[in-house]
Amino acid sequence: MNSLQRIPPAPREQVPVAAQLAEDYTLKLKDILTDGLLSLHIHLGIELGLFTKLGDFECAGATSAELAASLGLNERMTREWLHAMVCGRLVSHRRGGEADEVRYFLAEGQKQVMTGTDCGPANILAAFTYLPRFYCLKDRLANTFRTGVGPCYDTYGRQVACGIKSFFAPWFRQSLPSLIESVDGLKDRLDKGAKVADVGCGAGEALCVMASRYPNSTFDGYDTSQEALKVASETKALWGLKDHVAFKDATVERLPLEPTYDLICTFDCVHDMTFPSEVIKAIRNALKPDGVWLISDLQGASHAADNYTHPQGAMLYSFSVALCLQAAMSEEGGEALGTLGFHQAKAESMARAAGFGHFEVLPFEHPLNSYYLVKINK
Numbered sequence: 001m002n003s004l005q006r007i008p009p010a011p012r013e014q015v016p017v018a019a020q021l022a023e024d025y026t027l028k029l030k031d032i033l034t035d036g037l038l039s040l041h042i043h044l045g046i047e048l049g050l051f052t053k054l055g056d057f058e059c060a061g062a063t064s065a066e067l068a069a070s071l072g073l074n075e076r077m078t079r080e081w082l083h084a085m086v087c088g089r090l091v092s093h094r095r096g097g098e099a100d101e102v103r104y105f106l107a108e109g110q111k112q113v114m115t116g117t118d119c120g121p122a123n124i125l126a127a128f129t130y131l132p133r134f135y136c137l138k139d140r141l142a143n144t145f146r147t148g149v150g151p152c153y154d155t156y157g158r159q160v161a162c163g164i165k166s167f168f169a170p171w172f173r174q175s176l177p178s179l180i181e182s183v184d185g186l187k188d189r190l191d192k193g194a195k196v197a198d199v200g201c202g203a204g205e206a207l208c209v210m211a212s213r214y215p216n217s218t219f220d221g222y223d224t225s226q227e228a229l230k231v232a233s234e235t236k237a238l239w240g241l242k243d244h245v246a247f248k249d250a251t252v253e254r255l256p257l258e259p260t261y262d263l264i265c266t267f268d269c270v271h272d273m274t275f276p277s278e279v280i281k282a283i284r285n286a287l288k289p290d291g292v293w294l295i296s297d298l299q300g301a302s303h304a305a306d307n308y309t310h311p312q313g314a315m316l317y318s319f320s321v322a323l324c325l326q327a328a329m330s331e332e333g334g335e336a337l338g339t340l341g342f343h344q345a346k347a348e349s350m351a352r353a354a355g356f357g358h359f360e361v362l363p364f365e366h367p368l369n370s371y372y373l374v375k376i377n378k
């Protein structure tokens, strides 16, 4: 034992303030390191099917050998992964019996969240499917700080298009029909047969939810990402939808210049657009005089400093630096809104600047999003 190890640690109240603060930040950094490492292993757990398989074993659970064998994986690696997951409180364990055996299982609550089933309005697990893409692209992301021009959505690849789809899917399935019903007369219009566009439709989940519910209406999804459009056509096939749903490449097929649509939706995408003002003007032109524009976008304050106490601020600004703002700056001169940049005040001022006369906040609860109803006339 050396002399340093023999000195007992000073009681906390005697530690100088700066040293105490440094200790607190060291602990915080250690927690971030732990969570960062765990996030990689959550990704591996999804990729390798470990969470799903563990869920299949129900309450009885599995030993590391049983789990590994059921997936054709190496037992030693699987066991170490389980150790990390149990220490991270993402997997449960039970120890006992004559052989002092350890069985692993997903407890109530863990199972729903770690298998992405019944996970509330947002499937948080889905974000872990594409998190490593941000690390793979780190040099490209850093370059945006130097050049002011970021990668577009397609640079992130299929994983991000699929992950975003899964992230928002529970909300679209559970709540989009009620959102539509909350808008006066909209459901009747869709029941009778209306023309609907979803601009920035991504992988098409929202459009397919609406199309399956309102078969007399026609639905056009517009997106600039080829990856998202490819996944969207798969989504359409999965829903078994045919002619009344079409996905359009917005880089070549623009919104019609004349009033065409009864309903235009933009779900969590205006803040990602390079030139949202132009898109909003195009929405204004493509909407019928009595049509409605339905917006969902992230809740945020109009002054960024007021977001510093936002409970999800660190996560949302981090998504922005890694993805949303990057995409919003993917063309020279982009308006660069970023994840929290299309807040209520901004949405209203941009809508009014494009010639919309009515802007209304819909009283619809969501942990991250706000919902707005916009019309041409007051």
Ligand SMILES: C[S@@+](CC[C@H](N)C(=O)[O-])C[C@H]1O[C@@H](n2cnc3c(N)ncnc32)[C@H](O)[C@@H]1O
Pocket: 153, 164, 165, 168, 199, 200, 201, 202, 203, 204, 205, 206, 222, 223, 224, 225, 228, 250, 266, 267, 268, 269, 272, 273, 274, 275, 279
């Ligand atoms: C966060 S995703 C949201 C996708 C979808 N609305 C959803 O909620 O699942 C944003 C999407 O906006 C698309 N996008 C960005 N700029 C666009 C533009 N100018 N026109 C159409 N789509 C655009 C991106 O390609 C991406 O698929």
